[in-house]
Amino acid sequence: MxxxxxxxxxxxxxxxxxxxxxxxxxxxxxxxxxxxxxxxxxxxxxxxxxxxxxxxxxxxxxxxxxxxxxxxxxxxxxxxxxxxxxxxxxxxxxxxxxxxxxxxxxxxxxxxxxxxxxxxxxxxxxxxxxxxxxxxxxxxxxQRSVTLLRGQQLSQLIAMNGPVKAALEMWLTQWRGNLMDAYVNYQFLRYQMWPEYQKQDLPEALLFGIMAKESGGKVHAVSRSGAAGPLQFMYATGLRFGLNTEDGFDSRFDPAESARANAEYMDEQLKAFNNNLEVSLAAYNGGEGRMRRLVGDNTSVSLYDPTIYNQLSQETRDYVPSVLAAAWLFLHPESYNLRFPHVDGAPGNIVLKRPASLTELTVCLGSAAGMQDGWFRTLRNLNPRLDPQASQPAGARIMVPKVLEKPYQARCTDGPWPILANDLHTAVLPIVPSSPPPPPASSPRSSSVSKTRSYVVRRGDTLTSIVNKVGCSSVQEVSEMNELRHHQIKPGQTLKLPTCR
The missing domain is CATH 1.20.1420 (A middle domain of Talin 1)
Structure with missing residues (x-):
């Protein structure tokens, strides 16, 4: 009994x-x-x-x-x-x-x-x-490690936990547009990302919650600290889980690879912290080393224990309940007067009948299949290795949602729309004469950067790792100095780097 x-x-x-x-x-x-x-x-x-x-x-x-x-x-x-x-x-x-x-x-x-x-x-x-x-x-x-995401138990936690309730309100109000965008983006990426979580027997809601908070489902997202991809891996952590750079492509931007690495990371942390989900999420955001020092041998301790909670950064205090709240809304939107849009995320592909870039395809597809915001983000997410401005040759295979296969044939292979798209894409901008450089001052102000030097990109390099070697610059500065698109580099490429005093 x-x-x-x-x-x-x-x-x-x-x-x-x-x-x-x-x-x-x-x-x-x-x-x-x-x-x-x-x-x-x-x-x-x-x-x-x-x-x-x-x-x-x-x-x-x-x-x-x-x-x-x-x-x-x-x-x-x-x-x-x-x-x-x-x-x-x-x-x-x-x-x-x-x-x-x-x-x-x-x-x-x-x-x-x-x-x-x-x-x-x-x-x-x-x-x-x-x-x-x-x-x-x-x-x-x-299964026991994720009971927090199971029905009644999470309902009880939300009923008593102020931070999670506050995060629910944020997702339903100020962040509502971000939540909807994240949901749509995820549905088109789901066939690549969800199987990786299934392999680790982790709940899909957790994957969505992390992705919604980290990037909103924008595959090419890069944070100021250098975290990259849909699940925002730092470079060193990504390397530990097999995310590296090959032929100039950073696999942190690959949805399937990023989901695999994230699932392996969460599985590792759940084991290290005795299935303590909140602490594992705090480790993902604030650093596993820091959480191990805070928790010590008491892995069953609550994240909200003052000895732990009061030593967390405000970012981590916000992060954990935000992920849990997004996960819960993913499971039970109807309980919060929330309706996610219906998305047919079935995968498909097209073979180009004529050369086109992703931007040109976006123009000629328009609002096909009812996508009022257009298809640029989805095309970029599904083809992360492609420069969206670069024309792909006829015969190239492009990943698209299956619902776009027929619209492509109807709109983008012939007729006025591909002509218009190409005309806009190849428009020549007017050449504006540049002003002559100002004469050097007699007493120039000291600067941390005096001149530039050359650097040949090696296999395994990323722009972040190169900038870290320089020590006095930033990803944005080096990217602008070399006129890089989307911070992309490739082995053998020669870069200009600042020389520090």
Whole structure:
């Protein structure tokens, strides 16, 4: 026998409401005041409630349902009472209550071996299987590692976690356009990216959440820090997971390769942090070394524990709930008055009947298949190795959504549209005479760069790695000095680099 799942869920609701009050009163970090005697008493209640909850779980597993229910009731009453008093108690840190409740949910979701926890995770198990007899602990490790993204459990977390609720509001308001763009971009890339996550038995919602936050599904996105691609790998981390440069192409921009590397990275971090998803996401954003130093041997610690949370950067504090919120909206848009557009992302290809660049194809395809924003982003995403301005020869194969195969034949092989597209693309800009350079000043100001030198690109080089060798320049400066398109380089190419004083 077990204590009823429905009763347990109802008892979670007032507790979630109390913790919502804590969220409104908690600060974003910084130095916390020392605990007063009154706060210390609340912390004592918190500790007793936490131990009582664990005892209730042990009693339930032992088959003592009546004692388990009584212990559970007492512990939840203690936790509800203490959390309600914390905001008005001097020196009480609400973040400690978030951390404890988060850990208790983890105990319930990851190790509870009966009731609604198993039904939420094991719907696809055959009737009478061993998993149905022994509980969630018998499910594959990867399934247990992502219970945060499973139905009721995440609903409970969102109900109590202020940062995730705030992120949900942002995605539904100020970031709504970004969310929609990310969804459309992902649907066309899904056939390349999702299989890589499936291989690691990771949830698709997690992939979407990371991609939505990192790049919005823009394959060629590059951050100021040098992170690149749809999932924003730093160069060194990308190399560790097989993302390198071949023939001048940085494979961080390859959707399938980027998804493979990301899935391998998340699998590695989930194992390192004992399936702690929030901490693993924080490692992806803030650095795995830093998270290992913060967490130490206590891999079950909540990300919202003040000893961890207060040492995170604001970027990482925002990043983790933003990813989880985007993942949750991906799974349950209807619960938030959200409707994603229908996208037919089936893959296809065309063989060019006449030379054309991706920009020319965009012009002649227009709003085919109802794409009001045009097809430029999708064509770029599906053909990351191609310069969108460079004309591709007749006979070249271009990856497109299948819904574009017929429009291409109808619009872009003959008639006025390809002629118009080519005319616009090959337009010659007027030559504007340049002004003569100013005479050198008698006392020139000192500069960190005095002259340039030549550098021959070697296999494996990227613009970021070359700039790092220079030490006094930037990717943008070197790109402009060499008139590079989209920061692309290739082995054997000679670059001009600044010489630093």
């Amino acid at each position: 077990v204590f009823p799942a429905f009763s347990r869920s109802l008892r979670m609701l007032p507790l979630a409401g109390a913790l919502l009050l804590l969220a409104a009163c908690s600060s974003g970090g910084g130095t916390k005041p020392a605990a007063t005697p009154q706060a210390s008493q609340l912390y004592g209640q918190l500790d007793r409630a936490s131990k009582g909850y664990e005892t209730a779980l042990a009693q339930a597993r032992a088959g003592n349902a009546q004692a388990s229910q009584q212990t559970l009731n007492t512990s939840l009453d203690q936790l509800q009472h203490a959390s309600a008093l914390c905001p008005s108690t001097p020196g009480c840190d609400p973040q400690r209550f978030f951390a404890v409740f988060d850990r208790l949910l983890r105990l319930k979701d990851g190790n509870f071996d009966f009731g609604d926890d198993l039904s939420a995770m094991g719907n696809d198990l055959p009737e009478g299987s061993e998993a149905g007899k022994t509980g969630a602990a018998s499910l594959p490790e990867a």
